[in-house]
Amino acid sequence: MDSNEATTSESVSKKKGKTKKVKRKVKSDEAPVQEMEQAEGEETEKKSESGPCFPPTFSVSEIKNKQRRHSMFLKLKEEKRKQKLELKKKKKKERKALGDKAPPKEVPKTIENQRIYDETTVNPEDEEVAFDEGTDEFSAYFNRLTNPKVLITTSDRPRGRTVRFCEQLATVIPHAHVYYRRGLALKRVIPQCVSRGFTYLMVINEDRKVPNGLVLCHLPDGPTAHFKVSNVRLRKEMKRRGKDPTEHVPEVILNNFTTRLGHSIGRMFAALFPHDPQFVGRQVATFHNQRDFIFFRFHRYIFKNEKKVGIQELGPRFTLKLRSLQKGTFDSKFGEYEWVHKRHEMDSSRRKFHL
């Protein structure tokens, strides 16, 4: 009887310790069954009275029974969480107690913090970069010699969504014209554009009725950038959007283009828009680079006072990811590529970004 009692008491306690779901009525049946497991269970149970503590060699994954394993795991998690909370509380107390002498708060690690330093990061005072920019293809624009004129077209046979996207882009970018591509070869289109004074050629590639690629070609011998386009939202689909954009020239915001490559892409975007934004229109186009994704947004802003500005999104939004940058105009076969996204080399690290 003693042994039975002992076993029953142990089994009860074991149940309490191990399973919440097993009903107590079954305990008498389980007692003989559990004799075999007691050998294992005893080790664990003897050392623990309150809460599941485990001997160092035991791991939750060794329990064969799924229900029990699950409940043990939950308990383990609970324990860990409690410990974490306690630690936090303790730290907070200490901090309070120390007052001014407390050590400075630790900054949490983010991907941006942990980003692998890129050697090509541009230093604002770098002379070499300044010299390069003075003589590159965009110098004509930045020296105010040319005004941008953009030709927007698509791949063959565009579907409705792409066509509407092109139209909306044309309203966002001043001096933009949309032309229907009638199966013309780009290599023949480009000289014609140059002769008509266009500075940019924008080709929106379409796949399965959705725009998915963008080729941006700076015309007089300029670089050609190929982007992957995703998350296109047309004006209809925007929540809380304002009225249509007006004809005023918008301002341009370029955020986070730090490396040399990023810098050249940033200049490419800047050269799309005319030099002098009309502040009366209060419109701003933003190209924000975050982790190699370039987010495009178009807003109308209003300054409520000096500390607050309200923005309202108009216009389409989309994200771009640079796939390749080619030196000359569009030539996929014989072009000289300045930068190509190679997945196996460049995507291996989560902390390395190129723009």
Added chain:
Amino acid sequence: MQHDDVIWDLIGNKSFCSYKVKTKTQQFCRNEYNITGLCNRSSCPLANSQYATVREEKGLCYLYMKVIERAAFPARMWEKVKLDRNYAKALEQIDENLIYWPRFIRHKCKQRLTKITQYLIRIRKLTLKRQRKLVPLSRKVERREKRREEKALIAAQLENAIEKELLDRLKQGTYGDIYNFPIHAFDKAMEKQEEETESEEEEEEDEEESGTREFVAEEEFEESDLSDFEDMNNLKGSSDEEEDAEEQSSEEEETEEELEEEKTKAKSKGKTPLKGPVRKKRAYVEIEYEQETEPAQKSKAT
């Protein structure tokens, strides 16, 4: 001996032939020497001891002929004749080679040659045009990119970044004289005052009101400009400067809206003194007092 009829009985109609492909309405023959591609008595290369075909290899057409004399030598059974590249000459060559052959085979050979030349021309034309390159997408990579994009979007905090940038530009003065907001120092001073004495609002309000009255008076001129802005639904009639003044005297910025509403109710363009509405804004409890006459009435009723 070659018994074509026997062979046809064995493999042809409704029998099994390994080259035969049956569909609902028709039977096709997959034999590479078949001239029409259908499974017929006259088109079957196995059941006809005298047979000819035209086939194409790497852009060149060849005429294949089979005669009964060579039926015993399978290795040498098919005679291959290279046809001229010129279509008309090739037709003549066919005629010349199949001179006393049955009309059917001659006709079908020429038809086949025509078709082959047509598709060869088409291939050559298409290769000169732009060819669409299909790039396979790896599903895993696409999913990964999508997820990374979402995370990047969250990390970017676009609205905050844009607002910050715009405010920086305002401070730097890129907008010139378009917006006439009060000077930095004045604002900062007012903010400090606000932080220090949050509890003693009333007195502060009095003090600030006297200061802000001057402020309002100076800025009166600007209100007409501001009222021309679009999207000023929130700021109906009241001006930005009024909000400035109110902010300085208020604890939270959310109460701006209350103020605005009260302003609109009062239908003031912000030229009235601020005492009344500002006072109202604080925690406000309405207490109803029962009138003493009521219980008397009740007692009368009962």
